[in-house]
Each structure stands twice: as structure tokens, then as C-alpha cells.
Amino acid sequence: MLDDCKTWAVVGLSANTRRTAYAIAQVLQAHGKRIVPIHPVFGTPDGPEEVLGERGYATLADVPFPVDVVDVFRRSEEAGQFADQAVAIGARGVWFQVGVVDEAAFERTRAAGVAMVMDTCPKIEWVNRSVRRA
Numbered sequence: 437m438l439d440d441c442k443t444w445a446v447v448g449l450s451a452n453t454r455r456t457a458y459a460i461a462q463v464l465q466a467h468g469k470r471i472v473p474i475h476p477v478f479g480t481p482d483g484p485e486e487v488l489g490e491r492g493y494a495t496l497a498d499v500p501f502p503v504d505v506v507d508v509f510r511r512s513e514e515a516g517q518f519a520d521q522a523v524a525i526g527a528r529g530v531w532f533q534v535g536v537v538d539e540a541a542f543e544r545t546r547a548a549g550v551a552m553v554m555d556t557c558p559k560i561e562w563v564n565r566s567v568r569r570a
Contacts, residue, residue: 441504448509449473457509516541
């Protein structure tokens with residue numbers, strides 16, 4: 437996913453610069469990824485239209501173009517629904533961030549033929565790859 441997937445929907449990404457999702461979205465962009473902010477705030481009249489230069493959407497189903505990876509910044513008990521939605525929109529991968537674990541969602545997603553990782557972060561994985569190569 438880190439190498440081959442270019443478009444990453446970031447579930448939980450808003451304009452709040454203090455949130456981890458914002459920092460990781462910046463890292464994704466620094467690695468040449470297109471980010472797609474996904475947050476209910478984008479469906480409100482007073483909500484922002486974009487974050488980090490990219491238009492935001494209230495739901496994954498609202499995104500009018502293909503998404504390669506759905507990167508989930510939600511609590512474990514809420515995360516499974518986004519894995520299911522990722523499968524429904526034809527995403528190639530699902531990424532559950534550090535601390536986000538849902539074994540049942542993992543099994544459903546893998547059974548649907550979609551790649552999935554849990555309880556880690558792209559930034560951590562890029563750092564680990566750099567250390568292993570050094």
C-alpha cells in the first residue's frame with residue numbers, strides 16, 4: 437500500500453491541525469499521496485470545503501473518484517463500518533491507525549480480497565523501512 441497506492445481517503449480528517457489525522461495526512465502528501473478528507477463536518481453548511489488543499493467529503497460513498505486506501509482515524513468500536521464501506525467502494529486497501537483494532541473487520545475485509553493492516557501508522561512504517569535499509 438505504501439508504494440503502490442496513490443489516493444488515500446483519511447477518515448476523521450478535519451481542519452483541526454492539533455489532531456493526529458492532520459499530521460499524518462501531511463506526511464502522506466509529503467510522500468506523494470493524494471489525500472481525501474472524510475469527516476461528517478464536510479456535510480454541514482458551516483463546515484470547511486477542503487483540508488490541506490483537498491476537497492473533503494462527508495462519507496466515503498460521496499467521493500466521485502476511485503480511492504486506493506481508506507486510512508481510519510476512529511475508535512476501534514467505530515472503525516469496522518469504515519472497513520466495510522472501503523470494500524463497498526472498491527478500495528484496494530484499508531489501514532487502521534495505531535490503537536485501532538477490530539479483528540472481525542479485518543477478517544471481513546481480507547475475505548473480500550482487500551488488503552488490510554491494523555494498529556500501525558504509515559509514518560512509522562516508512563521510518564521502519566528506512567532504518568532496515570540503512
